[in-house]
Amino acid sequence: MKTISISVITYNEExxxxxLYEALREQLAALAGRYRYEIVFIDNQSRDxxxxxxxxxxxxxxxxxxxxxxxxxxxANSQYYGMMxxxxxxxxxxxxxxxxxxxxxxxMVEAWEQGHKVVCMVKTASEESALLRLVRxxxxxxxxxxxxxxxxxxxxxxxxxxxxxxELLRGLDEPEPFLRGLVTQLAPGRVTIPYAQPRRRxxxxxxxxxSLYGLAMRGMTAHTKAGLRLxxxxxxxVCAASFIAAIVCLFAWREALPAxxxxxxxxxxxxxxxxxxxxxxxxxxxxxKRPLVIEERRVNFGEE
Numbered sequence: 001m002k003t004i005s006i007s008v009i010t011y012n013e014e015x016x017x018x019x020l021y022e023a024l025r026e027q028l029a030a031l032a033g034r035y036r037y038e039i040v041f042i043d044n045q046s047r048d049x050x051x052x053x054x055x056x057x058x059x060x061x062x063x064x065x066x067x068x069x070x071x072x073x074x075x076a077n078s079q080y081y082g083m084m085x086x087x088x089x090x091x092x093x094x095x096x097x098x099x100x101x102x103x104x105x106x107x108m109v110e111a112w113e114q115g116h117k118v119v120c121m122v123k124t125a126s127e128e129s130a131l132l133r134l135v136r137x138x139x140x141x142x143x144x145x146x147x148x149x150x151x152x153x154x155x156x157x158x159x160x161x162x163x164x165x166x167e168l169l170r171g172l173d174e175p176e177p178f179l180r181g182l183v184t185q186l187a188p189g190r191v192t193i194p195y196a197q198p199r200r201r202x203x204x205x206x207x208x209x210x211s212l213y214g215l216a217m218r219g220m221t222a223h224t225k226a227g228l229r230l231x232x233x234x235x236x237x238v239c240a241a242s243f244i245a246a247i248v249c250l251f252a253w254r255e256a257l258p259a260x261x262x263x264x265x266x267x268x269x270x271x272x273x274x275x276x277x278x279x280x281x282x283x284x285x286x287x288x289k290r291p292l293v294i295e296e297r298r299v300n301f302g303e304e
Contacts (some may be wrong), residue, residue: 005088
């Protein structure tokens, strides 16, 4: 009998853990007799009672496993690391806040049974703020235009992954994984399923501006060289414009134009120094090859 693994990322989700488990069990009950299951929770050093509730679930259900991180390594790293710890014939990756609806589990399994190795769940509508959705849309479209690979708009990693694809990812030894880009590069036989994302059931999102910015830059530096090329072309354009401005200064408004040109040139230089810095930081992180996660404890993994 095949096994379905479910990898769930948690951080301060004390109000959602038990309801999520019950919702997953309800969906898995419809697959009973056809599939076994394991639910792997990976916790990013929660500061509420999340870990106590996970231990409670591990005690009452041997199919529930938990990994407690020694520190908060971010949702992206935990998401990827959690996938690597599953042992099922397929792995469903989701968050614990109910914005990745458990009710979609049967649809993903059905698509997998039809032969699709990767099932990507794509948000076509969302109850998040209109401004945040607009920013996400602009980012995805910019990345899709600049990237050398296809980028799936509003795909966050929520989906189902066949064991063969998980094994492929394990062999990459990727120090700074960007799952959304790796899926488009390495899973040509994937299928996308649209869904409407509801509001988080309880609690507050842990994402900050800087965490979202860091994830966005990871995608930019990992899957596009456009930033550096744009810097080179812009530098050439600024040099040409400066040359023309110098000629204009000989004939009109000699006092103001040089100052404006210096401000403009300084702004362009600072912008692209920052972009270059992002690539340098990305190279540094990759060269150090630090572990994605440092575990404090794991529960119900047996001799593993």
